[in-house]
Amino acid sequence: MILLRENIYENLRSDILSCQFAPGDEIREQDLAERYAVSRQPVRDALLRLEREHLVTVQPRQGYRVNPISLSDARDLLRFRLALEPACVAEAIESAPDSILKSLDEFRGFSGSHEDFITYNRGFHSALAHASGNRRMATTLCDLIGQADRLVRVSVSNLKGHDPAKLVAEHVALIDAMQQREARTAARIIKAHIAATEKRVLPALKRNAVIVEERSS
Numbered sequence: 001m002i003l004l005r006e007n008i009y010e011n012l013r014s015d016i017l018s019c020q021f022a023p024g025d026e027i028r029e030q031d032l033a034e035r036y037a038v039s040r041q042p043v044r045d046a047l048l049r050l051e052r053e054h055l056v057t058v059q060p061r062q063g064y065r066v067n068p069i070s071l072s073d074a075r076d077l078l079r080f081r082l083a084l085e086p087a088c089v090a091e092a093i094e095s096a097p098d099s100i101l102k103s104l105d106e107f108r109g110f111s112g113s114h115e116d117f118i119t120y121n122r123g124f125h126s127a128l129a130h131a132s133g134n135r136r137m138a139t140t141l142c143d144l145i146g147q148a149d150r151l152v153r154v155s156v157s158n159l160k161g162h163d164p165a166k167l168v169a170e171h172v173a174l175i176d177a178m179q180q181r182e183a184r185t186a187a188r189i190i191k192a193h194i195a196a197t198e199k200r201v202l203p204a205l206k207r208n209a210v211i212v213e214e215r216s217s
Helices: 002-017 029-036 040-052 071-095 098-107 114-131 135-158 164-179 183-206
Strands: 056-059 063-066
Touching: 002 029, 002 040, 002 135, 029 040, 040 056, 071 098, 071 114, 071 135, 071 164, 071 183, 098 114, 098 164, 114 135, 114 164, 135 183, 164 183
Parallel strands: none
Antiparallel strands: 056 063
């Protein structure tokens, strides 16, 4: 039963982050139970976990709603990633064996659709997280990367300047710096890379209908 509950949670979370359920969508326990062919209890457990992660909100007598994306929360997420990912890269350069850094070579090239790029990009940044050897940082960073994918998917129709070739070139430069253990160069590249994501995604999110207003301070 524990395995079943974990599967429902992972499937539902994945469906939200991949925008199978879009921000603002209303979802009901019974519909989800039918979708995943389970009883309502594991669905309810999964929804409560997702509520704690601020991905869904309980609506009394109405079911649940996939949380809209707040611009301030999107900024917070990207700033947290800007703090954490360079730390993972630094730890990888300091302590990862050569074989781990060499395994990043699989991300030196990319071809495919926009959806393929999102998968490739998540794989690359997750590999950076795990290369750190710090499990707590890697787990947190992988969660941030998954949630950032949702921002990109929601904003993609309005996304200007999304050039996979340019982004892959930045990945290659970072891989080179990490394999040569050039910590300062790697730090500069990863910080600029994430800052550029913020500059692309936040303005695109502002133009999207599923965004909610800034939170009050």
